[in-house]
Amino acid sequence: xxxxxxxxxxxxxxxxxxxxxxxxxxxxxxxxxxxxxxxxxxxxxxxxxxxxxxxxxxxxxxxxxxxxxxxxxxxxxxxxxxxxxxxxxxxxxx
Amino acid sequence: xxxxxxxxxxxxxxxxxxxxxxxxxxxxxxxxxxxxxxxxxxxxxxxxxxxxxxxxxxxxxxxxxxxxxxxxxxxxxxxxxxxxxxxxxxxxxxxxxxxxxxxxxxxxxxxxxxxxxxxxxxxxxxxxxxxxxxxxxxxxxxxxxxxxxxxxxxxxxxxxxxxxxxxxxxxxxxxxxxxxxxxxxxxxxxxxxxxxxxxxxxxxxxxxxxxxxxxxxxxxxxxxxxxxxxxxxxxxxxxxxxxxxxxxxxxxxxxxxxxxxxxxxxxxxxxxxxxxxxxxxxxxxxxxxxxxxxxxxxxxxxxxxxxxxxxxxxxxxxxxxxxxxxxxxxxxxxxxxxxxxxxxxxxxxxxxxxxxxxxxxxxxxxxxxxxxxxxxxxxx
Numbered sequence: 001x002x003x004x005x006x007x008x009x010x011x012x013x014x015x016x017x018x019x020x021x022x023x024x025x026x027x028x029x030x031x032x033x034x035x036x037x038x039x040x041x042x043x044x045x046x047x048x049x050x051x052x053x054x055x056x057x058x059x060x061x062x063x064x065x066x067x068x069x070x071x072x073x074x075x076x077x078x079x080x081x082x083x084x085x086x087x088x089x090x091x092x093x094x
Numbered sequence: 095x096x097x098x099x100x101x102x103x104x105x106x107x108x109x110x111x112x113x114x115x116x117x118x119x120x121x122x123x124x125x126x127x128x129x130x131x132x133x134x135x136x137x138x139x140x141x142x143x144x145x146x147x148x149x150x151x152x153x154x155x156x157x158x159x160x161x162x163x164x165x166x167x168x169x170x171x172x173x174x175x176x177x178x179x180x181x182x183x184x185x186x187x188x189x190x191x192x193x194x195x196x197x198x199x200x201x202x203x204x205x206x207x208x209x210x211x212x213x214x215x216x217x218x219x220x221x222x223x224x225x226x227x228x229x230x231x232x233x234x235x236x237x238x239x240x241x242x243x244x245x246x247x248x249x250x251x252x253x254x255x256x257x258x259x260x261x262x263x264x265x266x267x268x269x270x271x272x273x274x275x276x277x278x279x280x281x282x283x284x285x286x287x288x289x290x291x292x293x294x295x296x297x298x299x300x301x302x303x304x305x306x307x308x309x310x311x312x313x314x315x316x317x318x319x320x321x322x323x324x325x326x327x328x329x330x331x332x333x334x335x336x337x338x339x340x341x342x343x344x345x346x347x348x349x350x351x352x353x354x355x356x357x358x359x360x361x362x363x364x365x366x367x368x369x370x371x372x373x374x375x376x377x378x379x380x381x382x383x384x385x386x387x388x389x390x391x392x393x394x395x396x397x398x399x400x401x402x403x404x405x406x407x408x409x410x411x412x413x414x415x416x417x418x419x420x421x422x423x424x425x426x427x428x429x430x431x432x433x434x435x436x437x438x439x440x441x442x443x444x445x446x447x448x449x450x451x452x453x454x455x456x457x458x459x460x461x462x463x464x465x466x467x468x469x470x471x472x473x474x
Contacts, residue, residue, distance in 0.1 A: 003137045003295065003321065004243075004295055004298075017254065017257075029217075030220070032220060032247075032250060034246075034250055034359055034363070035246060035250075035357050035359045035360045035363075037359070038358070038359070052295075052298070052351065054243055054244065054247065054295065055190070055217065055218045055219065055244060055247045056217060056218025056219070056220045056221070056247060057218070057246060057247040057250065059243075059246070059295070059298055059299070059357065059360065060298050060351050060357070062350070062351065063350075066350060066351075069102065069322060070321070070322075072102070073141070073321055073322050073323075076144065076145075077140055077141060077144050077453075078453070079140075079453070082453075083217075086190075086191055086215070086217040087217045089215065089217075090215065090216045090217035090218065090221045091188065091214035091215060091216050091221060091222075091225060092214075092216070092221050092224045092225045092228070
């Protein structure tokens with residue numbers, strides 16, 4: 001559970017609660033973007049961002065090459081599949 | 095080189111291994127008196143085994159697998175507490191999947207669920223909050239587990255529950271912190287540690303300053319590392335180079351993700367919701383001062399310890415199974431294979447100790463990647 005998974009922010013759902021939709025290896029899910037938003041980088045600026053997502057929270061902005069490398073390592077370790085399964089099987093995905 | 099084809103850049107890996115060999119030669123390490131380098135994070139342990147890094151580095155380097163797997167260090171008594179809460183008829187107990195198979199004294203949460211407790215797996219604490227929103231007549235408890243990486247997510251979820259006025263949601267807080275067990279291990283007279291590979295994603299949240307004491311007070315190097323095999327080899331090189339040059343510093347190999355001061359918003363959320371506990375029990379390590387957090391009194395209405403009267407320390411300490419050597423493995427004093435239960439009674443399908451449960455646990459990693467080979471060697 002310590003490993004984040006890379007995803008790309010594709011839509012802002014709730015700019016007040018800072019909820020966005022991220023695409024993680026083809027799986028879409030809502031994520032909270034509080035930790036990547038600040039005065040210089042507002043919610044709307046996050047669309048298109050590659051981010052490291054940890055249990056539904058975008059924790060850091062990363063570049064696309066970093067995202068690709070991380071996805072490869074996670075796939076090799078079997079962690080990506082586990083994360084995607086956890087996302088899809090979550091009791092109530094909001 | 096073993097597994098070399100799996101490296102994105104095998105030439106770079108070979109080069110790093112060459113540099114590591116040169117740096118090791120400049121230290122006093124020998125194969126019988128190796129440099130003990132602890133990788134603190136369970137994710138690193140998994141990567142080291144998956145890529146066979148422990149077999150690639152020179153024999154003068156020994157990886158000591160640290161306590162950085164939250165499921166693995168969860169004391170049995172706290173699993174019992176989870177089950178006690180989950181068995182209240184009005185409760186929906188929500189948890190990450192990793193925790194389901196951790197044995198309690200009588201049963202795991204998986205067994206409790208089979209017996210009828212309403213225990214649901216969630217990917218995110220946000221999903222637990224959504225369950226609370228749509229089940230206003232039930233009490234929804236989220237099992238908040240994990241190091242500083244996970245704390246912002248549970249803190250922000252509680253803050254959202256407060257904002258929305260959702261009162262049937264609470265956290266069962268079992269968060270733990272990384273620096274304190276490192277200090278406890280450094281203070282342990284039985285331990286001999288020469289340097290550390292620091293956790294990547296914990297440091298993304300807290301930055302690198304919390305490790306300053308390791309270099310300043312204990313004179314040991316620590317390098318915060320990424321998860322790619324190349325990252326880990328680079329970090330090993332940085333640790334060994336410090337040792338060879340007689341330096342002890344906090345260095346950051348994962349600067350592309352880890353800022354020196356951490357993530358401001360994440361730290362603010364943690365500070366708003368949580369405060370340090372006086373002490374917290376770690377499976378295999380015992381109680382460690384200030385190594386866990388609890389919810390601040392202002393959030394008592396969202397604190398499952400208050401709601402269900404299962405505060406820390408209310409249950410008598412529960413010992414680990416008699417023959418299991420989980421504590422010795424956790425401290426890196428023995429390899430998993432040296433435990434009499436390893437692979438026989440204790441295996442990933444029927445774990446006795448928690449280190450066998452999670453893919454981040456040293457025993458599970460050993461079992462999956464090197465166990466068979468090691469067992470053969472021992473039989474000879």
